[in-house]
Amino acid sequence: MNSLTSRQLKALETREKLLKTSLELFNKHGYEYVSVEQITKACNVSKGTFYTHFPSKYDVILEKFKELDSFYSTVEKNIDRTLPASEKILLLYREQMKYLTNVVGKDLLRTMYTAAMTNQVEQDHYLISPQRKIFQIMNSYIEEGIELGEFRQDLKVTQMQTIIRRCMRANVYDWLIHNEDFDLATEMAQFTTIVLDGLKVK
Structure with missing residues (x-):
């Protein structure tokens, strides 16, 4: 080179x-x-x-989100493939929350979220784009869970993904507005576990 x-x-x-x-x-x-x-x-x-x-000042913010997506690829490689799909999702979220807490930090993440809300959001907006690595990984876990009989089959993959994705956004938002006693990784695990239990075959 x-x-x-x-x-x-x-x-x-x-x-x-x-x-x-x-x-x-x-x-x-x-x-x-x-x-x-x-x-x-x-x-x-x-x-x-x-x-x-x-191209715009908003693209500066997107640059940071793309760094996060690169991080998700590394996490995926380190997750045990023999685990149930729900456990893989919890591990993915756990590593994401640790990264947001220890590497990104509240100040930068608050700025990123504010920028997303003040920008004109279109259907193909990067933050909700199905091409993002985090969503592709999540889709593969959900599809696997349905195929192996862990998750219920009366919901589409996209519906499940939307529900699980909102777990992340809700907890991150709560973290941003709470004091330091709010442990993001712990709260995410508890909340998402309850939601995932509702998506499993009974």
Whole structure:
């Protein structure tokens, strides 16, 4: 593989600086109150440079979500394939909640959620796109659970996925508005276990 040129290295450094500065400003002032002009001024670059790296300021937020999706791929590889589907889902969520708590943190996640809510959400919006890795993994576990008789068959995979996905969003939202005594991983496990029990064959 050819090494990067000095120009390419400079471009990567600029992109990283724009990403880091944008997130810091979003966290400090609120996503909706930060303009591209403020970001570029803080980085001492032109608006054109910003748009070379990010089509919009919202794409800065999406970059962080894509990092999360890369993390999910790693988690999937480490989950025991012989476990029941419900256990796999719980393990996936447990690792996700630990990552959100220890790596992403409340401030950044609050900024990401705020940005998602203030952006014009369309049907193919990235956060709800079925192409996201987390949803693909979840679908495979649900399909497996139905096929092996663990989950009920009167609901579609997409319906089950919606229910299970809302477990995550509800718990993350609660975590964001509670004090530090709210343990995200523990609350997620308890809540999701109850929901999954309702989806199992009795």
